Amino acid sequence: METFAEIFGIAYQLFDNIGFLVLSASGLIIIFGMMGVINMAHGELMMIGAYITAFSYHAGIPAPIAIIFAGIGAGLVGMVLERLVIRHFYKQLLSSLVVTWGLSLMISQTFLIVFGPSILNVPTPFGSFPVGDQTFGIYRMVLFAVAVMMVASVWAIFAFTKFGTRARATMENPDMANALGVNTGNIYALTFGLGCALGGVAGGMFALTATISPFFGINYTPLAFITVVVGGGGNAITGLISSVLSLAGIQTAVNNVVNVYVGYVAMFGAALVILLALPRGISDYLEQRKIRVRKASSRENSS
Amino acid sequence: MLLNVTNLLSGYGNVRIVNDVSFSAAPNEIVAIIGRNGVGKTTLMKSLVGLISCAGGKIEFKSTDVTRMSAAKRARLGIGYVPQGRGIFTRLSVGDNLRMGEKVGNSSSSKNFDRVFEFFPILKERQNQKAGSLSGGEQQQLSIGRILVGSPELILLDEPSEGVQPNIVQEIGRIIRRLRDDEGLTVVIVEQNLDLIYAVADRCIVMDKGTIVAELTANELREPDVARRYLAI
Ligand SMILES: Nc1ncnc2c1ncn2[C@@H]1O[C@H](COP(=O)(O)OP(=O)(O)OP(=O)(O)O)[C@@H](O)[C@H]1O
Ligand SMILES: [Mg+2]
Numbered sequence: 001m002e003t004f005a006e007i008f009g010i011a012y013q014l015f016d017n018i019g020f021l022v023l024s025a026s027g028l029i030i031i032f033g034m035m036g037v038i039n040m041a042h043g044e045l046m047m048i049g050a051y052i053t054a055f056s057y058h059a060g061i062p063a064p065i066a067i068i069f070a071g072i073g074a075g076l077v078g079m080v081l082e083r084l085v086i087r088h089f090y091k092q093l094l095s096s097l098v099v100t101w102g103l104s105l106m107i108s109q110t111f112l113i114v115f116g117p118s119i120l121n122v123p124t125p126f127g128s129f130p131v132g133d134q135t136f137g138i139y140r141m142v143l144f145a146v147a148v149m150m151v152a153s154v155w156a157i158f159a160f161t162k163f164g165t166r167a168r169a170t171m172e173n174p175d176m177a178n179a180l181g182v183n184t185g186n187i188y189a190l191t192f193g194l195g196c197a198l199g200g201v202a203g204g205m206f207a208l209t210a211t212i213s214p215f216f217g218i219n220y221t222p223l224a225f226i227t228v229v230v231g232g233g234g235n236a237i238t239g240l241i242s243s244v245l246s247l248a249g250i251q252t253a254v255n256n257v258v259n260v261y262v263g264y265v266a267m268f269g270a271a272l273v274i275l276l277a278l279p280r281g282i283s284d285y286l287e288q289r290k291i292r293v294r295k296a297s298s299r300e301n302s303s
Numbered sequence: 304m305l306l307n308v309t310n311l312l313s314g315y316g317n318v319r320i321v322n323d324v325s326f327s328a329a330p331n332e333i334v335a336i337i338g339r340n341g342v343g344k345t346t347l348m349k350s351l352v353g354l355i356s357c358a359g360g361k362i363e364f365k366s367t368d369v370t371r372m373s374a375a376k377r378a379r380l381g382i383g384y385v386p387q388g389r390g391i392f393t394r395l396s397v398g399d400n401l402r403m404g405e406k407v408g409n410s411s412s413s414k415n416f417d418r419v420f421e422f423f424p425i426l427k428e429r430q431n432q433k434a435g436s437l438s439g440g441e442q443q444q445l446s447i448g449r450i451l452v453g454s455p456e457l458i459l460l461d462e463p464s465e466g467v468q469p470n471i472v473q474e475i476g477r478i479i480r481r482l483r484d485d486e487g488l489t490v491v492i493v494e495q496n497l498d499l500i501y502a503v504a505d506r507c508i509v510m511d512k513g514t515i516v517a518e519l520t521a522n523e524l525r526e527p528d529v530a531r532r533y534l535a536i
Contacts, residue, residue, distance in 0.1 A: 156474035163400045169392045176390035179352050180403050181453065291435075 005132025010256055012136050016037050016249035019144035023206070024220040025227040025240060026150050027199030031230050033236040035191060037086060038097045041104035042224065043217020045196045049074045049203025050212045051111065053141050057122045067204035074200020077191035087188060104217070111214040143205055150198060155237045157194070181301045228270045232281015239283030243252065246282070247271060304363075305330045305489045306351075306457055309442050311349040311360035314513075319358065320346040321515040328457070333483055333490040335500045335521070338510035339534060344493045347463050347510070351379045351491070352384045360513030364457065378477055379406055387461035387493075389442045393435030398447055400434045404452035410450035412534055420450040447478070457489045458482070464496040476502040497530055509533045 049070035056066035085103065089096035101155040105113050126138035158164035170177040170187045178184045203216070210219065227247060229237025231241075255263030278285040306328040314320035317385040317441040328522050330335045338344055349355040351362060353374030362370045378384070383404075391402050401419065419426040423444040429437060434445060443463055450458060459478070464472040476499050483503075490499065494500050500507060500521060507524050509517040524530055 128529065162402075165395065165402055168395055169399075169403050172392050172394055173390060175354050175374075176392070177403065178374040179354060179378055179384045179386070179390075180449070181375050181406055182403070183373075183375050 001031060002132065005134060009033075009134055010252060012140070013125075014248060014252040015144045017251050018244055019140065021223060021227050021244045021248055022147035022151060022222040022240065023143060023202040025231075025244070026147070026154065026202060027195040027234050028221075028224045029196070029230045029231065029232045029240045030154065030195035030198065031192060033231060033233055033239060034167075035090075035188070035195070036171075036233070037090065037192070038093060038100065039086070039195075040097060040101040040221075041107060042199055043219075043221035044104045044107040044197075045074045045078055045199040045205030045217075046206070046220055047108065047111065047214065048077055049200030049215040050207035050216050051115070051119065052200070053118055053207040054122050054212050058120055060103075063122065063208060064123060067201055067207075069209075070204030071197040071201040073195030074203065075193045078199075079189050081196075082189045082192040087174025087185070087193060090188075108214040108217070115214070121212055122212075139208065143209075146205060148208035149291075150201070151237065151240065154194075154198070158173045158236075162188075163190065166201040169267050170276065190196070195247070204273070230271050230274050230281055232278070232284040234281065234284035234287035236283070238286060239281055242282040242286070243274075244273065304329065305332075305365060305469065306491070307361075307363040308351070309361045309363075311347070311350060312358040313346060313360075314356050314358065315346075315355070320513050321350060323360070324510075324513070324515055325360075326508055326515060326518075328489050328491055330379045330489055331483060333492065333505050335478065335504035335507045336478075336493045337495065337500065337507060337534060338492065340495075342510045343462055343513040344510055345520055346513075348384070348386070348459050348491075348493060349374055349487065351459060352382060368533060378453070378455075379454035381454075383453060383455030383458040385443075385450060385458065385463060387448045387465065389439075389446040391434045391437070391442045391445055395443060396430065397432055397434050397437070398430040401426070401449050401452050402431075404449035406453045415452045415454060419451050422451070422481075423448050439466040440468050443467050443475065445469070447475070451482075453482060455488070457491070460490065460492040460494075462493055462495065464494060464499050472499055473502070475499070479503045495534065497524070497534075501525060510533050 026041070028042050031037050031042065036139050052073045053063070053066045054068050054069040056159065057063055061069070081103065085099060087098070089099055126142065128135045128137045158168060158254050166177065167187050170182060170184045174184045206220065210216065227240070230247065231243035233239070237293050247267050247270060251263045251267040254266035274282065304327040308327065309325045311321055311324040312319060314337055324347060326334070336344055336347070346355065350357055353369070353372060360370070361368060364377065364380060364382060367380065369380065392403065392492055401416065425441055426445055427446050429441065434442065437445060447463070463475050467475070479490055479492070480503055483490060492503065504521045507519045508515055509519065519529065
């Protein structure tokens with residue numbers, strides 16, 4: 001029983017860490033991983049999601065619906081930002097970094113002025129359950145489940161819908177997509193909006209676990225960026241999964257062998273090592289290797 | 304005239320490349336454009352498609368002034384573009400590349416797919432494969448097949464023979480003729496491969512330094528001195 005509780009505790013931590021990274025990164029994987037836009041204001045869109053969730057919840061709306069509102073709200077804000085600002089800075093890495101950083105400051109300062117330094121929190125639902133002499137929050141596992149569902153639906157949208165095909169084509173070669181009749185401006189706005197909507201949902205989910213303030217996003221963006229960069233641009237979904245598994249795995253392992261703080265440091269260290277070895281991220285490496293293997297085998301076949 | 308270009312000016316930023324180009328293509332005609340490397344053939348094509356905005360002049364397609372129209376709208380109006388280098392979406396499957404050619408609200412596209420597979424059987428076999436894994440010739444067929452899915456009236460081909468095996472070039476030539484003869488399409492083709500031009504073209508426009516310097520029949524071009532003079536080969 002003792003060892004079962006220990007193993008369960010470690011598994012629980014691993015799932016918790018995976019859920020946290022996936023939720024934080026799922027919007028950015030689209031915006032940065034697919035579109036290549038550095039959106040420093042992504043955390044502020046998560047913050048907007050958290051505020052929408054909190055206000056809706058306190059207005060008597062059930063939390064799940066409040067979180068859906070958060071996704072819709074953040075998605076709409078994202079589409080407006082894309083139309084007005086972001087679209088002028090595609091392919092200008094440095095400018096987009098500065099401009100979206102400015103946006104992030106403007107958004108959080110505006111929320112500070114309008115709503116004050118903090119708002120009423122939303123209680124964490126579901127309570128907890130005991131295993132051995134420890135208790136575990138149920139909501140953490142809900143976060144994990146939602147994270148898995150989010151990755152699955154993003155994958156399905158991009159793999160199976162007409163919009164998904166057009167979006168992938170546009171990201172690879174916008175001129176050609178345009179010349180085939182695709183309104184690429186709309187595709188960019190919708191894709192960016194979808195990334196922001198996922199950020200809004202994640203913000204709404206986290207709102208039930210954290211203090212909600214104008215600077216809420218800072219808790220999530222650094223790790224989200226690291227996760228996405230480690231994953232690389234070769235394939236957004238395999239990148240996200242491989243990156244999250246390695247980072248969360250190392251964090252959980254070191255956390256249990258040493259302690260929480262060293263666990264964090266080890267995760268950043270692992271990200272550094274991975275990027276030194278595979279500068280373009282894990283998924284890019286995997287794609288390149290697939291191509292090499294295919295070329296090698298077709299050479300064998302032809303000889 | 305299906306396509307009517309008058310005094311077209313275009314280029315990149317302040318650099319003028321296409322300078323005062325006028326020509327037209329009648330319905331059911333195959334017009335070839337030749338010229339040495341870097342004279343502005345691709346720039347002209349991109350201007351016709353709408354990927355480069357024109358600094359002056361006029362482009363009319365089906366009697367509509369499309370000079371300021373977006374590339375997407377021109378495509379939906381019936382202009383199909385096969386760019387130099389093929390413009391394949393390498394990360395998409397062959398099937399998804401073809402689906403990218405569908406026009407919004409086009410109901411007959413399954414028939415169009417069958418027709419494309421009849422022209423290019425290899426694409427049917429490779430439907431689920433990543434387009435990036437196709438050979439050059441297969442990618443060229445995919446690029447042509449992709450626009451046929453959208454039933455264009457005018458197709459613009461930019462050097463379809465580039466990087467393609469001679470037997471596939473011949474096949475592409477036969478298909479271009481069939482598209483014109485059986486389906487009534489109009490074709491503007493940029494080429495440096497004279498054999499392909501002889502096989503398909505009704506008329507040939509020679510470009511140099513961004514302007515049209517001569518117009519020849521395909522037969523006139525066949526005279527050895529003429530080709531040598533214009534293409535310096
Ligand atoms: N994106 C660009 N920006 C600036 N200049 C360009 C660009 N693309 C092409 N050019 C220049 O425009 C001129 C015409 O190029 P273009 O590609 O139209 O020639 P082309 O006739 O198609 O040549 P080729 O036979 O090699 O395909 C060249 O001098 C080229 O350097
Ligand atoms: Mg060219």
